[in-house]
Amino acid sequence: MTQTPAQALQASSGYGQTRSWPAHLRLRLEADSSPAGGKALLEGKTLLEGKTLLEGKTRLKGLDFAGPLRIQRPFYPEGGRCHLYLLHPPGGLVSGDRLAIEVAAEPGSQVLLTTPSAGKIYGRDSAGVVQGQQVLLRAGEGAELEWLPQETIVYRGANGVLDTRIELAEGARFIGWDLVCLGRPAGEQWFEQGHLTQRLQLHRAGRLLFNERLCLEGGDWLHRDRVGLNGGCVFGTLMAAGTGLDDALIGELREALPGPDFTLTERLGVLLVRYLGTDMNICRDGMWRAWGLIRPAVLGRPAVIPRIWLT
Known part of the structure; x- marks a missing residue:
């Protein structure tokens, strides 16, 4: 199809329906295969060598990126467990931005991933081009994977898509969350217009255990009504899968996170901690508290x- 002069000008200047700035980040983490590290991992023990704790150290073995997505160097504040901080230097998504993050935690590896600050999805351009992030997390047999990014702020007028898929082997363990703030309530900038599509999926050994999709227009009935967000502008979901999700833990969580803002459910081996309200500080503090009990x-x-949370 022949472009009009106006369309050609838009395309050449980076605007219009074809506007796009893709970026990807692919990480592969493996447990240390050295004799000391491998022995400690297999025996479930820790070895002390001077002041260095060896615990089947997890190392970053694969790194591929394009566009504005990076990581800081790996940190080891817990011995062999690898902490990684994901960086998006622009600081937010504008129309046409598409981020793709893929993490493979190989069998026996131990990794925690987080971000140094809140993510942002800014208002869309005049063409309404979609902006968003797709995350794929894979954990192999015996791997421990934690996905704990800071919250995402969806600005008024955004056209955002957030898609997170978790794939666990039978013996893998996972803790992760997704925290969202609609608009900027502290500045009285409400999300009365804009669009957000969010999907969360968790699979275990190829079986879909949790599947949730939200399709929200700012200010619509789903945003306002009690059967939806009840007018709330902050919501979050923590997911945990693995051993130890028993009645005693659920009882502790219910005492630590009184309703009605926080709720808990457990089904098919997946524990969900949810928040719905108007205050991200309450949401964040509650999720930290829940993580402190679940971990x-x-x-x-x-x-x-992670020390980056305190800076």
């Missing part, structure tokens, strides 16, 4: 706050 039960280790 020892599922992963057998205390919660170690």
